[in-house]
Amino acid sequence: MRIGHLILSGGNRLYREALRQVVESESVSVVGDAPSLIEAAAMLKSVDRSVNLMVCCEPIGSHEWTVAQQIATDFPEVAVIMLTERVTSEGLKQAVKVGVRGFVPHDISPAALQALLCLILVDENIFAAPAGLSGAIASTRAPDLSPVYEDIGPRLSAREAQILSCIQKGLPNKVIARDLDMPEATVKVHLKSVLRKINVQNRTQAAIWAMKHRYDHGAARAVAAC
Numbered sequence: 001m002r003i004g005h006l007i008l009s010g011g012n013r014l015y016r017e018a019l020r021q022v023v024e025s026e027s028v029s030v031v032g033d034a035p036s037l038i039e040a041a042a043m044l045k046s047v048d049r050s051v052n053l054m055v056c057c058e059p060i061g062s063h064e065w066t067v068a069q070q071i072a073t074d075f076p077e078v079a080v081i082m083l084t085e086r087v088t089s090e091g092l093k094q095a096v097k098v099g100v101r102g103f104v105p106h107d108i109s110p111a112a113l114q115a116l117l118c119l120i121l122v123d124e125n126i127f128a129a130p131a132g133l134s135g136a137i138a139s140t141r142a143p144d145l146s147p148v149y150e151d152i153g154p155r156l157s158a159r160e161a162q163i164l165s166c167i168q169k170g171l172p173n174k175v176i177a178r179d180l181d182m183p184e185a186t187v188k189v190h191l192k193s194v195l196r197k198i199n200v201q202n203r204t205q206a207a208i209w210a211m212k213h214r215y216d217h218g219a220a221r222a223v224a225a226c
Helices: 013-023 037-043 062-074 089-098 110-121 158-168 173-180 184-198 203-212 217-225
Strands: 004-009 028-034 053-056 079-084 102-105 124-128 137-141
Touching: 004 013, 004 037, 004 110, 013 028, 013 110, 028 037, 028 110, 037 053, 037 062, 053 062, 053 110, 062 079, 062 089, 079 110, 089 102, 089 124, 102 110, 110 124, 110 184, 158 173, 158 184, 158 203, 173 184, 184 203
Parallel strands: 004 028, 004 053, 053 079, 079 102, 102 124
Antiparallel strands: 124 137
16 A cells, blocks of 8 residues: 655644644655745655655745646655645646646645545545635546546546445455455545546445446456556
């Protein structure tokens, strides 16, 4: 399972410490924090672990966008997530333009932020839609990933394909977690993503969907390997 090594930027020391308590889990470890994004970017060359996540919780201006774009260019393995005071169409367009992987309001719930980081770790991009559009959080695949089993419509990642295959067999989350060697919480995150992508409400409907579309994980895996 991929582990997140994260650097926090922005806010005062107390805020960053509180945020650390929220995001740290068996899947995510905070390896550093800094008062600003530029200082956090400088840490990328000195931390003793491979950083792959960075959460920016400071006010976002032109300087922050420039630094975020530089991080995306120089450290493509680092996913930058920006917590913004106000989600706007302009901000969303800029986030996509500079290569930010997550752009959500800073009042996001702790549970949602934890789920967001888990999705980022499996190569999702998470953007909050401006209130004038839908007010919802959208999730999209990272652009450089290979699609799997395109014939069935929605694109599932290799791991999501495994999850759906297990659901079709009627396996509970605990068994799936054991068989795939991942935390049960991560299984739940993948399952939610699968349900969203195939547009069903629960695991029973997902199993029916898979049977209706003659879903086969072996075929999906073969397409992914092409």
